[in-house]
Structures are given as C-alpha cells and as structure tokens.
Amino acid sequence: MTAPRLAENALAATLRAIGTEARAASDALAHATGEAKTRALHVAAEAVRASSAAVLAANARDLDEAGRTNLSPPLIDRLMLDAKRVEAIATGLDAVAAFPDPVGTVLATWTRPNGLEISRVRTPLGVIGIIYESRPNVTADAGGLCLRSGNAAILRGGSESFHSSNALVACLHEGLRAAGLPEHAIQMVPTRDREAVGLMLGMSDLIDVIVPRGGRSLIERVQRESRIPVIAHLEGICHVYVDRAADLAKAQAIVLNAKMRRVSVCGAAETLLMDRAVAAEALPPILRALHAAGCEIRGDSATRSLDPAATPASEQDWRTEYLDAILSVRVVDGVEGAIEHINTFGSHHTDAIVTEDQATADHFLDRVDSAIVLVNASTQFADGAEFGMGAEIGISTSKLHARGPVGAEQLTSFKYLVRGNGQVRP
Numbered sequence: 084m085t086a087p088r089l090a091e092n093a094l095a096a097t098l099r100a101i102g103t104e105a106r107a108a109s110d111a112l113a114h115a116t117g118e119a120k121t122r123a124l125h126v127a128a129e130a131v132r133a134s135s136a137a138v139l140a141a142n143a144r145d146l147d148e149a150g151r152t153n154l155s156p157p158l159i160d161r162l163m164l165d166a167k168r169v170e171a172i173a174t175g176l177d178a179v180a181a182f183p184d185p186v187g188t189v190l191a192t193w194t195r196p197n198g199l200e201i202s203r204v205r206t207p208l209g210v211i212g213i214i215y216e217s218r219p220n221v222t223a224d225a226g227g228l229c230l231r232s233g234n235a236a237i238l239r240g241g242s243e244s245f246h247s248s249n250a251l252v253a254c255l256h257e258g259l260r261a262a263g264l265p266e267h268a269i270q271m272v273p274t275r276d277r278e279a280v281g282l283m284l285g286m287s288d289l290i291d292v293i294v295p296r297g298g299r300s301l302i303e304r305v306q307r308e309s310r311i312p313v314i315a316h317l318e319g320i321c322h323v324y325v326d327r328a329a330d331l332a333k334a335q336a337i338v339l340n341a342k343m344r345r346v347s348v349c350g351a352a353e354t355l356l357m358d359r360a361v362a363a364e365a366l367p368p369i370l371r372a373l374h375a376a377g378c379e380i381r382g383d384s385a386t387r388s389l390d391p392a393a394t395p396a397s398e399q400d401w402r403t404e405y406l407d408a409i410l411s412v413r414v415v416d417g418v419e420g421a422i423e424h425i426n427t428f429g430s431h432h433t434d435a436i437v438t439e440d441q442a443t444a445d446h447f448l449d450r451v452d453s454a455i456v457l458v459n460a461s462t463q464f465a466d467g468a469e470f471g472m473g474a475e476i477g478i479s480t481s482k483l484h485a486r487g488p489v490g491a492e493q494l495t496s497f498k499y500l501v502r503g504n505g506q507v508r509p
Contacts, residue, residue, distance in 0.1 A: 119262045200503075
C-alpha cells in the first residue's frame with residue numbers, strides 16, 4: 084500500500100472519529116437547557132476578550148504565512164484581525180446568547196375533529212459541517228450559532244486562518260466546559276489537507292447538513308460532490324439600480340457605501356445599474372465620487388461616453404464578484420432593464436433599488452429573485468446582525484430550507500407532536 088493511501092486512510096479515520104464524537108455531542112446539546120447554552124456563549128465571549136493577545140498572535144502567524152503565499156489584498160482584509168475585530172467577535176457571541184433559544188418553540192398547534200392535538204415544534208438539525216474560507220470570525224459565528232440552536236458543529240476553516248480559528252475554538256471550548264456541555268459539540272478539523280473536504284462530503288451517516296461559505300469554486304465543488312443536504316452561500320454579485328425617480332444625493336451616498344464601505348464582504352455592490360432616462364445628469368457625479376474614493380470603473384459604452392476614465396466592461400464583468408475596489412456600471416432601460424440584468428447575471432444574493440416612486444419600488448421588490456432585496460438602502464446591510472438576528476453563518480442563496488441570513492432559527496427544522504386519547508383510524 085502506498086504512503087498517500089495510508090495518509091488518506093488515516094485522515095478518513097480522524098474525520099470519522101470527529102463525526103462520531105459530534106453525533107454523541109449533538110444528542111446532549113439537543114436536550115441541553117437554554118440557560119446552559121446561554122452561559123456557554125457568554126463565557127466563550129469573555130474568553131475571547133481575555134485571550135485577545137493570544138488570538139491576535141495566532142492571527143499574526145496566519146498573516147505572515149499569507150504574505151509568503153501572495154494572498155490577494157481583499158483576502159488579507161478578510162483574514163486580518165485587530166483589537167476592534169476581536170471585540171466584535173466577542174460581542175457577536177454575546178448577541179447570539181441574547182437571542183431567544185429557538186429549540187422547542189411551538190410554531191403552530193391545532194386540534195383535528197377526531198380529537199388529535201397536533202403541534203409543530205422547532206428541533207435542531209443535528210450535526211452541521213461548515214466549510215469556509217479565510218475569515219476567522221466565521222469560526223466563532225458558526226460555532227456560536229450551532230450551539231444556540233442545539234447543533235454540533237464540525238468546522239473546516241480556510242487554511243489561511245488555521246491558527247486564528249484554532250485559537251477561537253479554544254475559547255468556545257472554555258464556554259462549553261463552564262456550562263457542563265461536551266467539548267465535542269464544536270470541533271475544528273485538525274488539518275489543512277484539502278482531502279478533508281471531500282471526505283466530509285461523503286459522511287452522510289454522521290453529518291446532517293453541509294454549509295459551505297466561500298467563492299464559486301468551493302460552492303460548486305460542494306454542490307457537485309456532497310452526499311449530504313447543502314445550504315449554499317454563493318458569491319455576492321450584488322447590484323444597485325438608480326431609478327429615474329431617485330433622490331440623487333441619496334443615490335450617491337448609497338452607491339458609495341454599497342461599494343466602498345468594505346469591498347471584501349459578500350454584500351459589497353459589484354454592479355451599478357443606471358436608468359437611461361437620468362444617466363446624463365445622475366451618473367457623472369456618482370462616478371466622480373467613486374473615482375475619488377479609489378474605485379476603478381468598468382463600464383458599457385453609454386457609461387464610457389459619460390466617464391472617459393472608465394475602461395470597457397466585458398460580459399464576464401457582469402458575472403464577477405470582484406471583492407475589490409472595482410465596479411462594473413451599465414446604463415439600462417428603466418426598472419425592467421434593471422430587473423432583467425439582475426435576474427440574468429446576479430447570484431440571487433442582495434440587490435437594491437434607489438427610487439422615490441413607491442410603485443416602482445414595489446415592482447422591483449416583487450420581481451427581483453434574490454434572497455435580500457432593498458429599497459433606498461445600501462447592500463452592505465446584508466448581514467444577520469443588521470437584521471437583528473445576531474451573528475449569521477452567511478447569506479444563503481438557496482431556495483430550500485433557509486434563504487438570506489442564516490442565524491440560529493435557520494439552523495433548526497421541526498417535528499410534529501401528536502397527542503391522542505385512544506384514537507384509531509377507521
């Protein structure tokens with residue numbers, strides 16, 4: 084037997100041991116009290132604060148390794164932690180702790196004519212495998228949300244954030260121990276080996292749901308290879324459409340924020356669509372503000388006629404998540420042209436319209452087939468915390484089970500409880 088085959092067998096054995104431990108832990112967690120889970124989350128948050136220096140030291144190791152592998156600036160930004168971001172991770176765990184425990188919530192009750200009393204009640208999914216890239220904060224968010232929703236988590240983080248993620252998992256374990264909950268409820272895959280992803284995707288007897296979060300290549304691989312149900316978080320090709328009835332000052336502020344507030348997040352706008360009826364007046368000042376902020380513009384012929392600094396946009400630009408200070412711009416024929424473009428080229432993530440016409444806004448909301456659709460607001464509000472849901476694992480572009488921000492409630496299913504008094508079916 085060759086050495087690679089031996090290594091593969093060893094990795095498979097390791098992952099199955101992790102899965103077996105997670106399955107046992109998920110049973111304990113599913114029946115844990117809300118108070119115990121809340122305590123675990125608060126203690127974990129305090130552990131993150133107390134371990135800030137250790138977390139930042141681990142992150143420095145990741146950044147040093149990333150520098151030697153020429154990781155792109157947007158991915159460096161996703162990877163990088165500082166004191167403010169560490170505190171945001173701790174605050175996120177506290178926010179998840181404050182969120183009502185969804186497990187056991189009665190969603191509906193009714194009584195049948197034969198006297199059967201039926202209830203639909205929230206239950207955990209079981210063991211959730213989360214596969215993600217770069218961002219270490221996802222480690223804490225995913226672990227915390229799985230804990231709040233009574234699920235065990237197997238985390239396969241990006242190789243770039245390996246040290247940071249392990250430091251954060253140690254904090255989550257401190258919370259679990261303090262609450263008397265099994266540490267195996269949250270586990271980190273202890274290798275950067277890419278084979279681990281493929282092995283996880285075949286563990287249908289031990290993992291109930293796979294949640295991938297990353298670029299198109301990761302999502303497509305998971306959807307292609309997984310034998311386990313997937314809650315997909317596809318790339319964010321997000322649009323802002325400026326309508327003829329837009330308030331132009333409002334439009335400029337929204338577009339600038341949607342693109343440039345933070346270019347590396349999935350809710351960053353990647354395409355600006357401008358109504359042809361007002362393009363000559365409205366587009367030049369918006370583009371000047373974007374140029375001044377350091378944004379490169381790639382435009383269609385109508386855009387370039389108004390902005391000589393813009394470079395030509397190809398069809399591929401309409402399909403690209405830049406995660407960088409680059410924006411594709413197209414002039415369209417009104418709201419119908421915008422809707423057609425978004426539904427053709429978008430990723431069904433987050434899209435916005437800027438307009439003061441209520442009928443046009445309602446039409447856009449109804450016709451755009453995306454998980455999040457906004458009126459007169461920045462696409463960068465595509466965030467579970469901004470929705471009042473606490474942290475979220477990501478924005479699901481799936482249509483089954485969960486769509487949009489995936490928080491604690493979205494990591495549950497339900498079962499039917501039926502109470503009778505001797506009824507038999509005729």
